[in-house]
Amino acid sequence: MAFLRFRRREKKTQEGLKRTKQGWLRRVAGVFNSPKIDQEFWDVLEELLISADVGMSTTVKLSEALQERVKNERIRDPKQIKQALREEMVSILQGPSKDGDFLESPDRGPAVVLVVGVNGGGKTTSIAKLTYALREEGKTVILAAADTFRAAAIEQLEIWGDRVGAEVIAHQQGSDPGAVAFDAFNSARSKGTDVLIIDTAGRLHTKTNLMQELNKIKRVVSRIDSSAPHEVLLVLDAVIGQNGVVQARHFVEATGVTGIFLAKLDGSAKGGIVLNICDELAIPIRFIGTGEGYEDMAPFDAEDFVSALFD
Numbered sequence: 135m136a137f138l139r140f141r142r143r144e145k146k147t148q149e150g151l152k153r154t155k156q157g158w159l160r161r162v163a164g165v166f167n168s169p170k171i172d173q174e175f176w177d178v179l180e181e182l183l184i185s186a187d188v189g190m191s192t193t194v195k196l197s198e199a200l201q202e203r204v205k206n207e208r209i210r211d212p213k214q215i216k217q218a219l220r221e222e223m224v225s226i227l228q229g230p231s232k233d234g235d236f237l238e239s240p241d242r243g244p245a246v247v248l249v250v251g252v253n254g255g256g257k258t259t260s261i262a263k264l265t266y267a268l269r270e271e272g273k274t275v276i277l278a279a280a281d282t283f284r285a286a287a288i289e290q291l292e293i294w295g296d297r298v299g300a301e302v303i304a305h306q307q308g309s310d311p312g313a314v315a316f317d318a319f320n321s322a323r324s325k326g327t328d329v330l331i332i333d334t335a336g337r338l339h340t341k342t343n344l345m346q347e348l349n350k351i352k353r354v355v356s357r358i359d360s361s362a363p364h365e366v367l368l369v370l371d372a373v374i375g376q377n378g379v380v381q382a383r384h385f386v387e388a389t390g391v392t393g394i395f396l397a398k399l400d401g402s403a404k405g406g407i408v409l410n411i412c413d414e415l416a417i418p419i420r421f422i423g424t425g426e427g428y429e430d431m432a433p434f435d436a437e438d439f440v441s442a443l444f445d
């Protein structure tokens with residue numbers, strides 16, 4: 135049985151795309167008002183997609199799919215292409231989405247979410263948002279402060295835990311993150327907590343160190359429950375655009391990412407990155423961050439996203 139289904143939040147999706155829409159949409163409208171479909175039309179459309187961080191390969195893919203449709207469906211009016219573009223975008227965005235819900239209920243709780251990503255990307259804040267959404271669905275949550283690299287990171291998680299109603303399990307700064315995860319897991323299990331979310335460090339002395347540490351945390355939790363972690367959620371910063379895709383690849387290869395939380399979409403004028411991520415990484419975007427508060431997020435929904443972009 136499905137464990138979690140978050141309510142769609144069209145309003146939040148719209149808020150997250152405000153900056154992207156401002157300049158971009160006006161220019162897109164201009165393209166579709168052009169009198170005819172010629173080479174210049176396609177050049178301008180491609181340039182516009184690339185400028186919104188859709189990425190070269192995804193842009194070419196979209197453009198080719200549209201040109202194919204123009205031919206096959208004998209489209210003459212640029213306005214009709216707009217509708218076709220929307221459909222092609224939804225299809226790319228739905229590509230990697232898995233059947234079912236964010237977390238499946240394990241035989242024995244808690245469901246474990248390991249959260250990974252670089253420093254400053256938005257991990258801890260996104261954990262607070264996810265926790266708040268879970269609390270709204272009536273779930274109990276325990277947070278593990280496994281970013282033991284900085285004392286401030288532990289404190290920050292404790293403050294968020296207080297605000298959103300989740301207990302935080304923490305050890306001292308510099309202690310073994312695996313041990314924190316182990317304690318938190320046992321604590322959640324003995325209390326019958328529904329979900330355990332593990333916050334992790336985003337920077338260590340080297341990248342290899344970091345990936346080793348994340349894998350160690352994974353091994354520790356899988357020793358308690360072989361199906362855990364049930365999700366490895368990568369938090370990506372939307373503002374860094376294309377670099378985020380490169381960064382994501384490292385995490386995907388090293389830690390087996392199952393979903394993406396795209397933070398700071400509200401701060402980006404290039405929301406097209408979402409298309410690039412879905413197309414190139416083939417990992418579902420699960421949530422988008424739309425501000426700094428714990429309510430500022432939305433479950434990612436392809437239709438909502440495209441509607442918010444065009445309407």
Ligand SMILES: Nc1nc2c(ncn2[C@@H]2O[C@H](COP(=O)(O)OP(=O)(O)O)[C@@H](O)[C@H]2O)c(=O)[nH]1
Nearest residue numbers: 253254255256257258259397398423424425426
């Ligand atoms: N505008 C905006 N800011 C965000 C969002 N998510 C995180 N932030 C900010 O990004 C900064 C780093 O976040 P933090 O959670 O500490 O990142 P971490 O180092 O990965 O844990 C903080 O100032 C957050 O307020 C978002 O969705 N929108």
Ligand SMILES: [Mg+2]
Nearest residue numbers: 257258281287
């Ligand atoms: Mg943090």
